Amino acid sequence: MISIELKSRGKQGDDFMKLIRFMLILSILWLCPFHVDAKGDMSKYYRPIINWYTLQEVDKVTILGPPTVSPDQMVRYILSRSPAPKLNCSLEELVEAYYTEGAIEGIRPDVALCQALKETDFFRYGNDVSYKQNNYCGLGATGNKAPGYSFFVPQRGVRAHIQHLIAYASKEMPKQELVDPRFMILVEKYPEYQGSAIYWPDLNGKWAVPGTYYGQDILRLWREAQSFDYSNSPLAQAVHFAETNSGNIAAWEEVYRTARKLGNYRVAIRACNEILHIDNRNVTAYINLGDMLREWGKSAEAINQYDTALQVDPNCYAALTGKAYLLAVMGDYQQAVGIYSRILQTVPEDTIALYNHGCISEVMGNHQVSEADFKKLLELCPDNVQVQKAWTLLQAQ
Numbered sequence: 083m084i085s086i087e088l089k090s091r092g093k094q095g096d097d098f099m100k101l102i103r104f105m106l107i108l109s110i111l112w113l114c115p116f117h118v119d120a121k122g123d124m125s126k127y128y129r130p131i132i133n134w135y136t137l138q139e140v141d142k143v144t145i146l147g148p149p150t151v152s153p154d155q156m157v158r159y160i161l162s163r164s165p166a167p168k169l170n171c172s173l174e175e176l177v178e179a180y181y182t183e184g185a186i187e188g189i190r191p192d193v194a195l196c197q198a199l200k201e202t203d204f205f206r207y208g209n210d211v212s213y214k215q216n217n218y219c220g221l222g223a224t225g226n227k228a229p230g231y232s233f234f235v236p237q238r239g240v241r242a243h244i245q246h247l248i249a250y251a252s253k254e255m256p257k258q259e260l261v262d263p264r265f266m267i268l269v270e271k272y273p274e275y276q277g278s279a280i281y282w283p284d285l286n287g288k289w290a291v292p293g294t295y296y297g298q299d300i301l302r303l304w305r306e307a308q309s310f311d312y313s314n315s316p317l318a319q320a321v322h323f324a325e326t327n328s329g330n331i332a333a334w335e336e337v338y339r340t341a342r343k344l345g346n347y348r349v350a351i352r353a354c355n356e357i358l359h360i361d362n363r364n365v366t367a368y369i370n371l372g373d374m375l376r377e378w379g380k381s382a383e384a385i386n387q388y389d390t391a392l393q394v395d396p397n398c399y400a401a402l403t404g405k406a407y408l409l410a411v412m413g414d415y416q417q418a419v420g421i422y423s424r425i426l427q428t429v430p431e432d433t434i435a436l437y438n439h440g441c442i443s444e445v446m447g448n449h450q451v452s453e454a455d456f457k458k459l460l461e462l463c464p465d466n467v468q469v470q471k472a473w474t475l476l477q478a479q
Contacts, residue, residue, distance in 0.1 A: 129294055130410035130418075130438050132376075132403070134466070141283050141298055143193065145251040149184070151192040151307050153177045159307040160195075160204060167205030168213035171236045179240040186257055189244050193282060196303040198243065200296075219243040221264055231263050250285060253277035295377075302377065305345025317341055317349060324356070331357055331364070338370060347374055365391045369400045381408045399425070406438065415442045433462055437469065444476060452476060 151159075156177050160167060167173055177195065184191030198218040199205070207213050210223050215232040216239035217223070223230030233239035238261050245262035248254070249269060253276055256265070269276050279285050283297030290296040312318050317340045324333035338353035351374055357367040372387030385408050391401040406421035422439040425432055440455030456473045463469055 130407050130441075131294075131434060131468075132407045133434060134468070135294075137281065137283055141301055142281050143190075143301055143304070144281055145190065145193070145247055145279055145284075146188050147190045149181065149190055149192040151304070153181050155311065156192055156195055156307060159310050160199065162310060163199075164204035164206055168207055169205055169236065170213065170216055173205075176236055176240065179237045180244075183237075183241050183244045183258075187244050187248050189247050189251070191244075192307065193300060193304045194244060194247060196307060197247075197282075197300045199303055200300055215239070217242075219246065221246060221262070233261070249276060250279040250288065251277065299377075299379075302345055302347070306347060309341075309344035309346040310348070312344070312346060312349070317344060317346065321349065324353070329360055331360055334360075342370075342374075347378065350374060363394045365395050365398055365401070368394070369398070369404070372401070372404050376404060376408060381412055384408055397428075399429075403434070406435075410438055410442060415446055418442055419446065431462055433459060433466075433469075436462070437472070440476075441472065 153174075157173055160173060160177075169176055180191040180195050180198075183189075184194055201220045202211070202213075202218060203209075205213065210225070210227050210229050211217050211220060212229065215229065216234070216236045217230050217232060218239050219242075221231045221242060222228065231242070233242060241258065242262040245256045245258075245260065245265055246268075248256050249262070249265050256262075260266075275288055279288065281297065282300050283295075285300075286293045286296045286298075309315075309317065312321075317337070320333070320337045320340050324330060324337050327333050334353045334356045338350050338357070341347070341349035341353060351371065354367045354371040354374075357364050358371075361367075368387045368391035372384045372391070375381075375384035375387060385405055388401040388405040388408075391398050392405070395401070402421055402425055406418050406425070409415075409418035409421070419439060419442045422435045422442070425435045426439060429435065436455050436459050440452045440459065443449075443455065444452035453476065456469065456476055459466070459469045460473060
């Protein structure tokens, strides 16, 4: 780390030093994967982590490419999750528009549709954007009740969505009339973003902020769409075997593994519940259920599962880490730091616990504790870029 020392020369010197310090912090934040307000409140840009982020092979799905789910299956999948979608056209017409526009621009229409499902809660809406706007991807909806852009027909809203994906996935201009009102804004004001997203998780922190697992969430829906109708498949065979072998936990564990691999969370959740019906003290089933609920953003329900696991095994590491992470996400820093402290008493070199404990301590004003955590982290993983950036930012506070 480079140290800069300036000698004060009266009030003007002090003001100059403050300006240099402010500019230094701004330059660090520009390079740091955090998002911070003008006051530098760490609670606004600290993002808890459950693991050190690495892009898994299963998530290396390109934004550009052909569909793997048929339009008919997408329609049936959407209706299975939302029987009465709020749209200004039929669901079939909307799906057809995605496949038509996607084919012209080379964007995967089935995954783009899954992004729309994530943004609109399966076309239920309920947040800042109304179904009347034909805005399926939150264009211009930046929070604080800003509704974003409106498009006079559904097809234009679909085209704007596809074109906005083109802005991130390619350096080419769209092939059709430009209707995305933010396309040129992105190209001109944020040229580093144009063509920067090869895979869907590359949209993390760009399309959505902080959006830590934004792309992965979209791909979970896509995998579920691929496998929700699993008749005459290995999953169907596993379910049939488990159903006809009453009380066989191993059979339902196989159902869980197969369903989870395919991304069929509904069947995976059913398998966990079946296991718990047979053995209500099965800690692994509670953890698996909690992890799935956590991944779907159902934090309170996930914490309930972790708590139940802890009633069976008070020292269950997976339950403690899962609960602490969610408490940190929810802003309950007091409870979260307490659990991370407990974990570190048992596993003092747990780098994930150290990172979260250090960040939360800084948020709570315990700078010395935070500094000690990050010094230890730098000893344990000196090449970890995320730790290095957080440490540099910490030093600039």
